[in-house]
Each structure stands twice: as structure tokens, then as C-alpha cells.
Amino acid sequence: MTPIISVANLSKTYGSGFKALNGINLEIKRGEIFALLGPNGAGKTTLISIICGIANLSEGRVTVDGHDINRDYRAARSMIGLVPQELHTDAFESVWATVSFSRGLFGKPKNPAHIEKVLKDLSLWDKKDSKIVTLSGGMKRRVMIAKALSHEPQILFLDEPTAGVDVELRKGMWEVVRALQASGVTIILTTHYIEEAEEMADRIGVINKGEIILVEEKAGLMQKLGKKHLKLHLQSKVDAIPASLAAYGLELSDDGRTVTYDYDTRGERTGITSLLSDLRAAGIRISDLDTSQSSLEDIFVSLVKAS
Amino acid sequence: MNFRAVRAIYLFEMARTWRTLLQSIVSPVVSTSLYFVVFGAAIGSRIAEVEGVSYGTFIVPGLVMLSVLTQSIANASFGIYFPKFVGTIYELLSAPVSYFEIVLGYVGAAATKSIILGLIILATAALFVPLHIMHPWWMLTFLVLTAVTFSLFGFIIGIWADGFEKLQMIPMLVVTPLTFLGGSFYSVNMLPEGWRTITLLNPVVYLISGFRWSFYEIADVSIGLSVGMTLGFLAVCMVAVWWIFKTGYRLKN
Numbered sequence: 402m403t404p405i406i407s408v409a410n411l412s413k414t415y416g417s418g419f420k421a422l423n424g425i426n427l428e429i430k431r432g433e434i435f436a437l438l439g440p441n442g443a444g445k446t447t448l449i450s451i452i453c454g455i456a457n458l459s460e461g462r463v464t465v466d467g468h469d470i471n472r473d474y475r476a477a478r479s480m481i482g483l484v485p486q487e488l489h490t491d492a493f494e495s496v497w498a499t500v501s502f503s504r505g506l507f508g509k510p511k512n513p514a515h516i517e518k519v520l521k522d523l524s525l526w527d528k529k530d531s532k533i534v535t536l537s538g539g540m541k542r543r544v545m546i547a548k549a550l551s552h553e554p555q556i557l558f559l560d561e562p563t564a565g566v567d568v569e570l571r572k573g574m575w576e577v578v579r580a581l582q583a584s585g586v587t588i589i590l591t592t593h594y595i596e597e598a599e600e601m602a603d604r605i606g607v608i609n610k611g612e613i614i615l616v617e618e619k620a621g622l623m624q625k626l627g628k629k630h631l632k633l634h635l636q637s638k639v640d641a642i643p644a645s646l647a648a649y650g651l652e653l654s655d656d657g658r659t660v661t662y663d664y665d666t667r668g669e670r671t672g673i674t675s676l677l678s679d680l681r682a683a684g685i686r687i688s689d690l691d692t693s694q695s696s697l698e699d700i701f702v703s704l705v706k707a708s
Numbered sequence: 709m710n711f712r713a714v715r716a717i718y719l720f721e722m723a724r725t726w727r728t729l730l731q732s733i734v735s736p737v738v739s740t741s742l743y744f745v746v747f748g749a750a751i752g753s754r755i756a757e758v759e760g761v762s763y764g765t766f767i768v769p770g771l772v773m774l775s776v777l778t779q780s781i782a783n784a785s786f787g788i789y790f791p792k793f794v795g796t797i798y799e800l801l802s803a804p805v806s807y808f809e810i811v812l813g814y815v816g817a818a819a820t821k822s823i824i825l826g827l828i829i830l831a832t833a834a835l836f837v838p839l840h841i842m843h844p845w846w847m848l849t850f851l852v853l854t855a856v857t858f859s860l861f862g863f864i865i866g867i868w869a870d871g872f873e874k875l876q877m878i879p880m881l882v883v884t885p886l887t888f889l890g891g892s893f894y895s896v897n898m899l900p901e902g903w904r905t906i907t908l909l910n911p912v913v914y915l916i917s918g919f920r921w922s923f924y925e926i927a928d929v930s931i932g933l934s935v936g937m938t939l940g941f942l943a944v945c946m947v948a949v950w951w952i953f954k955t956g957y958r959l960k961n
Contacts, residue, residue, distance in 0.1 A: 453802040457960050475710070479804040489795030493727060498720075505716025506803045548799065 403467070404428035405556060405587050406452065411461035413447055413611075421447040423611040425461070429556075434578070434588045436602035436619075438595065438701055444611040445591045446486060449558050453483045465556065479507055482554030486561040486591075488541045492534035496525055499533060500547045507552035519550045522577055539566045546577070557581060559590040563597065575601060595698040599623075605697070607704055614708045619697075624666060628695045631662040631673065636686040643683045649676055660685075666694075713805040717813025718820075721787055725821050732783070733825060736775050740829045743771055744836045747893060758895055759926045764837040769920040770892030771833065773854065776826040777887055777912070780855050781879050784818035784862030789875055792867070792958075801960065807953035811863065818859035819852070826851050839923070846922035846931075853938050854915050860945040867958050886912045891920075896928035911941055 406429035413422040422444045429435050439445050450456040452463055454474060463470045465477035491499050500516055520526045523543040528536060533544060542562065549557060559578070563571045578601065582588055592598055598605055599619065606616040615622070638657040649672065652661045664671040680687065725732050748764035755763040791797040800810060833839060841847050869875040890912030896904055907913055908929070918934025921927035927934070952959070 455798055455801045455960065457956050475804040475806075477804075478802060481802065483798070483802050485795075485798050487795055489798055491794070491796055494723075498723070502716050502720050503799060505719075506713045506799065506805065508710040508712045508804055510712065 402431055405431045405466055406589075407464045408448075408452070409462045411448070411451065411463060412459050413444075413451060413456065414459045421611050422451075425608075425611075425613055427606065427613055427616065429587060429589060430604070432582065432585055432587055433603040434582055434590065434601055436598035436605045437589065437591045437608060438598055438605060439591075439608035440705055443608045445608055446560055447611075448608070449483070449560055449589070449591070453481055453558060454478055455483075479552070480555045482549030482552065482557045484542075484545050484549045484557070484559045484562055486564065488538065488545065490533045490541050490544060493532055495530050495532055496520070496536075496544055496547070497529040499544065500551045503548040504551040509552045515553065516547075516551060519547050522580070523547050523550075524573065539570050542566055543570075543574070546574070550581075554586065556587045556589070559588065561591055563592065563594060571597075595696070595701055599697040607701060609705050609708045612708075614704060622700065623694065623697060628663055628699075629666055629671075630693050630695075631664060631676075632691050632693070633660045633662070633680070633687050634658065634689040635660065636688045639685060643685075645683055646676075646679055649679075710805050710809050713803060714809050714813045714816075717800075717810065718817045721814060721817030722820065724787070725783075725817070732779075732821060733828065736779055736825055737828055737832055740771055740775055741832055741836075743767070744833065748836055758898075759924075761924050761926070762837070765839065766895075766920075766924075766926075767893055768830070768833045768837060768839060769923050770890075770916050772826050772829050772851075773912075773916050773919050774887050774892050775829050776822045776851065776854055777858050777915075778879060778883060779825050780818060780822040780858035781862035781865065781883060783821050784815055784859040785866035785869065785875055785879075787814050787818055788863055788866035789869055793872075797959070807949075810953075811860070811949055815856065815859045815863055818862060819855040822855045822859065823851055826855070841923050842925055843922040847919065850915070850919045850922055850934075850938070853935075853942065854919070857938060857942040857945060860942065860949060864945060864948050864952065867952055870958065886910050891916050891928060895926070911937055914938060 406427075408425050408427040411422055411425040411427075412420065414420045425444075425448060427448075437445050437448070447456060451458045452465070452470065454470060454477075458471075465480055468474075468476040468480075470477045494502070497516070497520075500520065501511070501513075504512070504516065517526070520529055523546060525540065525543055525547060528540060533541060536544065546559075546562065557578075563574060566574065575597075578588055578590075590598075590601070602619050604616065605619050605622055607614050635658050639653070640657060642651050642653055642660070649662055654660070662673075662676060664673065677687075744764070744767075747767055752763035752767075757763070758766040791800060830839070865875065865878050869877075889907065890910050891907070896907050896913060896917070899907060914929055914934045914937035917928040918931055918938065921931050921934070951957070
């Protein structure tokens with residue numbers, strides 16, 4: 402299947418000489434939820450801005466469903482809904498008016514039924530006649546999502562959509578996103594909440610200093626880069642790790658009752674079998690054990706540090 | 709052509725006009741009425757006729773133009789500056805609209821507003837002084853042409869301005885003096901020779917002269933020259949807008 406968005410050798414240099422993006426190559430698959438992670442200033446928003454037409458690119462090419470974003474901007478942009486990071490709203494308009502305006506701006510005929518559905522899905526229906534200035538931050542964020550959905554986009558960009566949104570609301574928002582994906586919409590999101598990407602995304606891209614340093618299926622990424630920890634609960638307290646076990650790099654807890662062993666799932670040998678027999682040889686008895694896998698956050702931090 | 713987008717922008721801007729009716733329509737009408745009281749009644753009663761018409765009547769076209777010029781600039785500059793200021797411009801830039809459509813929506817709404825305003829002021833003036841319009845179609849042509857040209861000029865200022873001060877600066881420092889020195893309150897022929905020549909460098913002179921001609925057939929310069937200069941300024945503004953969108957100046961970084 403052809404990608405719905407294709408970014409090739411994209412670079413962006415600002416007037417000040419700052420190179421925000423450097424040779425980005427990225428393909429977004431049709432119908433996926435793609436999470437773009439990266440520290441502040443990594444270039445996430447710049448990348449989104451270029452694809453959506455808010456910033457000019459310096460070099461390279463971007464196509465949306467085969468349409469060049471510059472040459473064929475009408476076709477490209479009419480497919481995209483954008484929810485920017487900052488809360489930009491018309492203070493004195495009503496919710497209904499501003500959402501309807503967005504639909505008109507994107508050249509779609511009036512469709513009050515669709516606007517009604519969008520507002521209801523986002524729990525904004527009872528606020529439809531309120532002026533935006535009277536709404537809370539979380540509601541304004543949803544108004545911006547409603548504006549982006551008003552023209553029935555096939556691609557939705559969500560730039561930090563849940564920043565400043567409470568937990569309850571965040572869950573509601575993700576339900577909307579899942580329903581959109583189910584209806585065939587491709588979703589690209591940036592987020593600071595890594596657990597969110599971990600929970601939502603099909604694929605994850607990591608961007609740092611204007612370069613894409615990794616794009617992976619989420620499951621594969623976590624398996625591939627995931628370190629596992631084996632925690633052994635000891636039957637009786639030990640004062641120190643015996644010298645015969647030094648090679649395993651074990652970590653002894655302060656109370657001397659648990660030992661932690663890190664191993665790599667990628668390795669051919671995890672070393673668990675020999676560790677267990679060596680422990681028995683050293684006379685250490687185990688009462689219980691559990692394993693845990695590193696989170697996406699751990700992976701992310703180690704990646705960004707390494708690049 | 710994305711007509712729905714043009715319509716959406718136009719209606720959005722017009723909705724702003726009705727929402728802010730007091731400052732967009734009522735206040736210019738009040739200030740123009742004050743001009744009539746001060747210049748027409750108080751001072752005008754001591755001034756003899758100017759080129760065959762009473763002073764109060766003479767200043768009507770100039771006063772209408774004064775309002776149309778300043779309001780066109782104010783409406784259009786604010787209309788595009790505000791989305792830039794609050795950030796909602798992102799939506800305009802990411803929408804499938806051409807630059808021409810954006811300009812058509814914004815400038816169309818700003819010009820509509822100042823044409824309505826000009827007509828209201830004209831009606832107000834008729835309450836103070838007897839009015840006779842000899843060439844109503846020319847009068848409307850000049851009104852529309854001026855409203856469109858200066859709305860376009862205002863649009864440029866709105867894009868250029870990166871603060872409220874700059875938004876005010878051009879109208880305050882350039883347009884108001886040019887309008888006052890452009891023959892709103894006097895005939896250019898009343899000036900001494902040297903000043904007369906300098907005044908003819910002021911583009912507003914041609915607008916007011918042409919507009920006044922459509923009322924009383926009194927003109928400082930020939931009507932052809934008036935139309936020509938107005939169209940010339942319109943063309944300059946169009947080129948500027950074309951350049952702004954081509955380069956993304958102050959719109960896209």
C-alpha cells in the first residue's frame with residue numbers, strides 16, 4: 402500500500418540560520434496512528450507545520466496521498482485536519498460559528514448534522530452557543546479538535562493534544578481518536594506523555610536535533626530495545642554478592658533480600674539458566690521471582706542521550 | 709476557485725462588523741458629524757463660497773473620503789492582523805485556499821464595511837447641508853475604488869505590522885496627514901503656487917478631487933488623472949500583496 406504521507410530529504414533552515422530539520426525521510430502509512438516523540442526543540446512542530454502549509458520548506462519534497470504540498474496544495478491540504486499545540490481561538494465567536502467557519506474555509510458544503518456529531522463526540526454540544534472566551538482550557542482544546550474534524554479530514558495532526566488536559570478528559574479524547582482510526586482516518590500525534598504513545602500508537606518515530614533517529618513498530622521497538630529485569634527475592638538476607646557471581650553484574654537491595662539482574666531479550670543467551678545454577682552453587686536460595694520490561698520512556702531517554 | 713472559503717471569510721469578517729457595530733459604524737458617524745458642526749456650521753459660516761458652493765457643502769465629499777480612507781485601512785489591517793496576533797492564522801495557512809481567495813474575503817469585507825459607512829455619512833451630511841450629486845455613478849465608482857484600494861493597503865499594513873503600535877503608526881503618521889493635506893477642507897487652488905505643486909504629489913488629492921467632481925463638477929485636477937492615479941495606487945497595492953504571498957513575508961517563517 403502506498404504511504405499516505407511521504408517526506409523525502411526534507412530540510413528546514415530558518416532565516417536566522419538555525420537548521421530545524423535536517424534531511425528528514427518519513428513515510429506515514431494509511432490508517433495508522435503514528436506517534437512522533439522528541440525532546441523540546443527537536444523539530445516536531447516544524448515538521449508538522451511544513452506538511453500542513455504553515456511553514457515553507459527549504460529543501461526536499463512532501464507529498465500527501467501523491468499530491469505535492471506546494472504544487473498541488475489544494476488537494477493536499479483539503480485532506481488534512483490540524484490541531485496545533487498552542488490554543489489559538491477566536492475569543493468572541495460561538496463554538497458553533499467557529500467550527501462551521503472551518504468547514505467553509507476548507508471548501509466543504511454546509512452540513513449541520515456533521516458539525517452536531519463532532520460537537521457531541523467531543524462533549525461540546527451543550528456549549529455550542531457559548532463564546533469561546535468563556536470556555537475552560539480543556540474545552541478550548543476540544544473546540545480546536547472540532548474545527549479540525551469539521552471538514553472530515555482523512556489525516557489528522559494532533560500536536561501535543563493532551564497538554565493541560567485532565568486525566569478524565571484525556572481518556573475521552575483518546576476514545577475519539579480510536580473511533581477516528583476505526584473510521585479510516587490516519588493520525589499523527591506528538592506527545593510528551595510517553596505512556597500515551599505507548600498505549601495509542603501503532604508506530605513510533607523519534608526525532609532529535611532535526612533528525613529522525615528511529616522509526617519502528619511500537620511492539621517491535623519495545624521488544625527490540627527492551628531490557629528486561631529479573632528480580633529475585635531471597636529466602637534469607639545476604640550481606641554481599643559472592644565473588645563467584647561478580648560476572649552477572651547483580652544489584653543487591655539495601656535490605657539484602659532482593660537481587661536484580663538485567664538482561665537483554667535480543668541476546669542469544671539471557672544468562673538466566675546459568676545464573677540460577679550459580680546462585681544455588683553459592684548457597685543462595687530463592688523464594689520468588691518476577692521480571693519486568695523497560696518502558697518506552699526508558700527507551701526514549703536512552704535513545705536521545707545516545708544521539 | 710474555493711468560493712465557499714471566500715464566503716466563509718467574508719461572512720466571518722462581516723459578523724465581526726455587526727458584533728462591533730458601535731466602534732465600526734457609530735463612532736465614525738459621530739466624529740464626522742462633529743466635523744460638520746465645527747467646520748461646516750461654526751467656522752464655515754464665516755467662510756465665503758468655495759468655487760460656487762457653500763463651504764459646508766464643499767467639504768462633504770472630502771469628509772466622506774476621509775472616513776472611507778481611514779476606515780478601510782483600519783478594518784482591513786485589523787482584520788488580518790488579529791488572526792496573526794492571536795494565532796488563528798494557522799487555520800488560514802493550512803486551508804486549501806489560494807492567496808487570491810484570502811485577499812478577496814478579507815478585502816471584500818473591509819471594503820463593504822467602509823462603503824456602507826461612506827453612504828451612511830453621506831446620508832448624515834444631507835441632514836446638515838443641501839446635497840446634489842451630479843454624477844451618481846461616478847460617485848459610486850470612486851467610492852468603491854477607494855474603499856477597495858485602501859482596504860488592500862490596510863491589508864498590507866496588517867501583515868507588515870508585528871505589534872499594535874505599528875498597526876496604528878501608518879494611519880496616524882502617514883494617512884491622516886495626507887488626507888488632511890489632500891484637500892478635504894479646502895480647494896488646492898486656494899494654496900500658494902509652491903504648496904500647490906507639493907500638494908500634487910499627494911495621491912489623496914486625486915481621490916478627493918475626483919470624488920468632489922462627481923458631486924459638483926468642481927475638480928483640482930482632471931477627472932481622467934484622478935481615475936488614473938487611483939487605479940495606479942490600486943495596482944501598486946496588488947503587486948505588494950502578490951509579493952507578500954509569494955514570499956510568505958511575515959506570514960510563514
